Amino acid sequence: MTRETTDLSEDARHALSIPEPEVVEDLEDLALGDDYALKPDYVEMVVDAADRGDTARLSELVGALDPADVADLMGFLSAAYREEVIPVLAPHALGEIISELEDNIREEVLEATPSVTLARALEELDTDDAADVIDDLDDTKRFQVLAAMGETDRAAIETTLSYEDETAGRLMQREFLAAPQFWTVGHTIEHVRQSGDSLPELFFDVYVVDPSYTPVGALPISLLLTSKLETPLAEIMEPVTEITVDMDQEEVAYIFDKYHLISAPVVEAGGRLVGQITVDDIVGVIREEAQEDILALANVSDVGRDASVVEIVRSRLPWLLLNLLTATISVSGIALFQAEISKLVALAVLMPIVSSLGGNAGTQTLAVAVRALSSKELTAANATRIVMRELLVGVMNGLTLAIVMGAAVYVFYDNPKLSLTVALALVVNIFTAAVGGILAPLALEKMGRDPAVSSSIFVTFLTDFAGFFSVLLIAALLFN
Amino acid sequence: MTRETTDLSEDARHALSIPEPEVVEDLEDLALGDDYALKPDYVEMVVDAADRGDTARLSELVGALDPADVADLMGFLSAAYREEVIPVLAPHALGEIISELEDNIREEVLEATPSVTLARALEELDTDDAADVIDDLDDTKRFQVLAAMGETDRAAIETTLSYEDETAGRLMQREFLAAPQFWTVGHTIEHVRQSGDSLPELFFDVYVVDPSYTPVGALPISLLLTSKLETPLAEIMEPVTEITVDMDQEEVAYIFDKYHLISAPVVEAGGRLVGQITVDDIVGVIREEAQEDILALANVSDVGRDASVVEIVRSRLPWLLLNLLTATISVSGIALFQAEISKLVALAVLMPIVSSLGGNAGTQTLAVAVRALSSKELTAANATRIVMRELLVGVMNGLTLAIVMGAAVYVFYDNPKLSLTVALALVVNIFTAAVGGILAPLALEKMGRDPAVSSSIFVTFLTDFAGFFSVLLIAALLFN
Structure with a gap:
């Protein structure tokens, strides 16, 4: 060829x-x-x-x-x-x-x-x-x-x-491998070979059960393969971490992550084994829950990659309208002090900086708190300590920013009273940001609500309001 | 007794x-x-x-x-x-x-x-x-x-x-179970029983390798237990998803999540099997990566539950100082228009609302974009479509907010020009927010940087600046 x-x-x-x-x-x-x-x-x-x-x-x-x-x-x-x-x-x-x-x-x-x-x-x-x-x-x-x-x-x-939706009951498969304590490794392997179709396609652990079908231990199937055939399961089984059917999926994910589980038995109220959850279902839950927090903190929900423009607008506009309302309330403080502003237009220039810094500081505290709550690093056991620490951080950040911005205003405007006004207002607002940023998510969590949802709109409202109001009030006191 | x-x-x-x-x-x-x-x-x-x-x-x-x-x-x-x-x-x-x-x-x-x-x-x-x-x-x-x-x-x-840190090579264990294609199920089980210590404590899959030790298939060990002893591995093995040693851990997590893997073989550049990664290591990575995004969007890094006040201040203050700088630049626009403000103090009241709404709309778009990028729902294959959709959403949200706020201003101030100023400025700023919110993370991703880090400070800067500037510029044009 x-x-x-x-x-x-x-x-x-x-x-x-x-x-x-x-x-x-x-x-x-x-x-x-x-x-x-x-x-x-x-x-x-x-x-x-x-x-x-x-x-x-x-x-x-x-x-x-x-x-x-x-x-x-x-x-x-x-x-x-x-x-x-x-x-x-x-x-x-x-x-x-x-x-x-x-x-x-x-x-x-x-x-x-x-x-x-x-x-x-x-x-x-x-x-x-x-x-x-x-x-x-x-x-x-x-x-x-x-x-x-x-x-x-x-x-x-x-x-x-x-x-119920988003509970362990919904995540579990009803197919699993269970064996009584007195069975040996060899007997269990024989049982698996004969069971065929009644077993799930994939399984990772044998749940060892007592006569009332309550899990008393578990062993990974790799251990079945490496152990002597005559060993009784009771001898080599490991402590078991059970999940109850009504447990929230976020809890289930926390437990899988914490104890590095590959699969876990699901039990009814009485303790009876009814199913199993495997880690591949949990990986999705962990990703989703963390991503939900990102979106909730930004006041937006995900309507999917293929959503129409109208669906997206519908998912975002209500939050923007709420923000319009809170922003209107925040600036209403300004309206009370219009006389101060027309006398000293510099206030109109400096106020937004104070409220922007407050908003940023509040968001930082909030994001850290939401993350710590979701990974249970922040609980009732250390809440007081963490709150006190955040307030101290607020004071220190506030003082530092006050010195920097106070000095800049002094140099630029050559007006000591204006410089003092801005410095004091910054201390007040960064502290307010710390208070709101840590207490809002803690309060929501305590009420059994998602700490990420609507905390950020509240904290922004708080820091905007405190930002405008503190500048104008301090100015009114100092300049009159 | x-x-x-x-x-x-x-x-x-x-x-x-x-x-x-x-x-x-x-x-x-x-x-x-x-x-x-x-x-x-x-x-x-x-x-x-x-x-x-x-x-x-x-x-x-x-x-x-x-x-x-x-x-x-x-x-x-x-x-x-x-x-x-x-x-x-x-x-x-x-x-x-x-x-x-x-x-x-x-x-x-x-x-x-x-x-x-x-x-x-x-x-x-x-x-x-x-x-x-x-x-x-x-x-x-x-x-x-x-x-x-x-x-x-x-x-x-x-x-x-x-x-390197955060690569597959660092996540993998060097212990795993591999078998040649011609082995039967029975032979493989026998091999496992005899290997003992050289196997990892836990294993979930057998990797089937060719004579050059390149993985050509895999099978879950539950399949070893349920298959006939005389079946050759080549007959029941499934396609294998390999990980290369230098792959970033975020990529590895994406692959595990996408294909619901429990374990995966890790190969060197030549294709030779050198280790395995198991899902329990990946669960931690997925949680960490998602939580990093939350913190990065809030311009803060996590310094741990036990960090001192000074450590926390050090992790947050640099971002606040950067924010002070950007906010100062934003408001410098205001300084150019002090004459307008002293003539019409209402502008000082309304400007912060326009910039706050822009900031909020920008953050919404940004959070959605960061989430979609990290889950690869937003890629080069659909970027143009998603960007166009976001811009349209920006126009629609902007128009709606402009109508609501324009009407409110008209009712409250009885000043059609002021009402028009605010409405036009809102359309401009919400559109700017959409542009920044979608293009900033896309640009960072394209440059190989983390799209969550520093996008939000940029978007806030953009919407603050556009908010103040558009209100004042439009006012200057309409009222003079």
């Missing part, structure tokens, strides 16, 4: 638009960067195939991806393209892809999928993931999908849905 | 201050609340025992706790009490407790522990945890501790320390 011939045959292939043979491995390399994020080029390839109506190519491109990457892909596509992708998805992958999708895209995909296809897809999932999807369906569709499922799966999902 | 006698004997016990016999289980219940957080009462009991110099009781109280809880306890105690607790710690628990401690407390504990004790304690830890501790020691002590360790452990730690 000469070089010429090869080139010609390649041209011929192109002319006939026969795609180059690509193995799945190659497509995967094309799809993902070194950082395992989907490449823009690959998204383009999918869009091209959809535009050309080339279903075979589309199916090949999507089929080469892990469900998590298909879910990612869906997020980058517009709704019209997504609807072209859905039909080419293999039914067995559909369940996993659906459970990876973001809420608003998921909703759309669920609407577009026939109930029977959905039922088959959900049967492939763990109970917790299937229940999550079912929970998102409207009443009619939920009824249809459940009716199309096998009885055991339906019952398991219905039980899971009977627990 | 009559009731009377029993009571008397109990009184006698009290008089002699013989403690009630408590089993470890009871102490654990006393120590931890339902939420697995350490109870203030238990901390008090420890403090009491230390005050009385009752070493036996102290040892009993501390011994009943999990290492993670002892680390927690140390955080609630002052330095003087911690020094009383250290000597009662069992040597084998010391390693784990040290690796759970916060940085500044750890430093203190490391100083107080003799090198040989430390060497023994670190030999009990996984390489990654031991290396972390060694890295914190000063040069002299590091030399002493390494010299006191066994040769194998020392070499492993030195290799780990040769990787």
Whole structure:
């Protein structure tokens, strides 16, 4: 075969638009960067195939991806393209892809999928993931999908849905491996070999139970593999950390993180083992909870990557209107002192600096407090000490800033009274920021509310108000 | 035995201050609340025992706790009490407790522990945890501790320390379970039983390797237990997601979260398997990275629960001084327009509202952008679309706020020009906030910098400046 011939045959292939043979491995390399994020080029390839109506190519491109990457892909596509992708998805992958999708895209995909296809897809999932999807369906569709499922799966999902949202009951799988204390390692391994289908697809620990089915210990299955076959479980088991079904998911995440758990047994009120939670479900919870704090502190909620402009405006505007109200109240103080301002316009220039510094100092304290509360580094056991420390920090920061800014104002305006006014106001406002920044989240936490939500709008209000008011009041006292 | 006698004997016990016999289980219940957080009462009991110099009781109280809880306890105690607790710690628990401690407390504990004790304690830890501790020691002590360790452990730690901080190389353990493709399930289990000590304490996956020791697949060990003994590994193995030694830990966390991994093989540049990372190390990374974002957005860094007032002031004051500088620049615009203000003091009242709303809108956009960047929902593939959407949101929020505030100003001041000034300024400033809020983090990310750090101080500066300047400039144009 000469070089010429090869080139010609390649041209011929192109002319006939026969795609180059690509193995799945190659497509995967094309799809993902070194950082395992989907490449823009690959998204383009999918869009091209959809535009050309080339279903075979589309199916090949999507089929080469892990469900998590298909879910990612869906997020980058517009709704019209997504609807072209859905039909080419293999039914067995559909369940996993659906459970990876973001809420608003998921909703759309669920609407577009026939109930029977959905039922088959959900049967492939763990109970917790299937229940999550079912929970998102409207009443009619939920009824249809459940009716199309096998009885055991339906019952398991219905039980899971009977627990409250964001609790351990909703996170747990009902499949797990339990063994009585008197069993040996060999007996347990034999039991596993014979159980087959009743076990979850993945399990990491054996829960050792007493006759009332209460967990009394646990052992990692790697220990089953390395221990002598005749050893009784009771001899090698480790203390167990149980989760109760009604525990909040944030608590569950805290416990997994603290004790480095891979899986944990979930018990009912009476102590009876009813399920297990595995760490892969918890990783998502930890990320979500921390990200919720970021957004809550910025007075915004996440409406998803695919939200419309109107949805986004709706999620942000109420907070801005509230801010308009609080800012109006803050500046109303200024209105009382208009006489001072017209006499000394420098006050109008300096006030915003005092309130801006107060706002910044308050936000610092607030962010540290919210983080410490969520990681339980700040609790009733050390609250007094931490509060006292923050107040002292407030005094020290306030004094330092007062010296710097007081000196600058003195140099610039050559007006000792003005310099003193600004310096005193700064001390007052930075201290106020410390008080608000530490006490607001503590008070919210004590009331059982999320310390991140609405603390920042309160602290900003406080420091704006105190900033304006202190400058003007001190000026009124000193200059009259 | 009559009731009377029993009571008397109990009184006698009290008089002699013989403690009630408590089993470890009871102490654990006393120590931890339902939420697995350490109870203030238990901390008090420890403090009491230390005050009385009752070493036996102290040892009993501390011994009943999990290492993670002892680390927690140390955080609630002052330095003087911690020094009383250290000597009662069992040597084998010391390693784990040290690796759970916060940085500044750890430093203190490391100083107080003799090198040989430390060497023994670190030999009990996984390489990654031991290396972390060694890295914190000063040069002299590091030399002493390494010299006191066994040769194998020392070499492993030195290799780990040769990787950069916050990379996969530092997170990985050098112990793992690998098997060639042609091995059967039975052969692999047999190998595990015989390997004993060379395996890590916990392992979750078998990595299947080719003759050049490159991972070609993986299988969870629960699959080893449930598969037929004669099945070759190549037949049941699953695709493997490798991590390279130099990958940033944030990337590693993203991959674990995305693909729900429990463990993953770490490979050198050539593809050779050199270690593994397990999910329990990643849970901590995910929490830390998200919390770093919260603090970075608030322009503050965490100096630990036990930091002194001076340390805290030092971590916050530089940002406040920077804010003083930016705020001064922002208001310098006002100084140019002092004539306008003295003619119309209402401007001084309304300007801060415009800048406050801009700041709030900018922070909202910023927080959403930082969150989306860190979860890779915002990438090069959809950046243009997201930026356009944010700008549209800015226009809509700006128009709405302009109508509300314009109307309020009109009603209150009965001055159409003033009303128009404020409304136009709001549209300008909320749009500016959207531009800054989305472009600042994108630009930082593109430059390879952390998008959370210093974006907020920039956005606040931008909206303050634009807020003051737009109000005054528009007023100057309309009223002259």
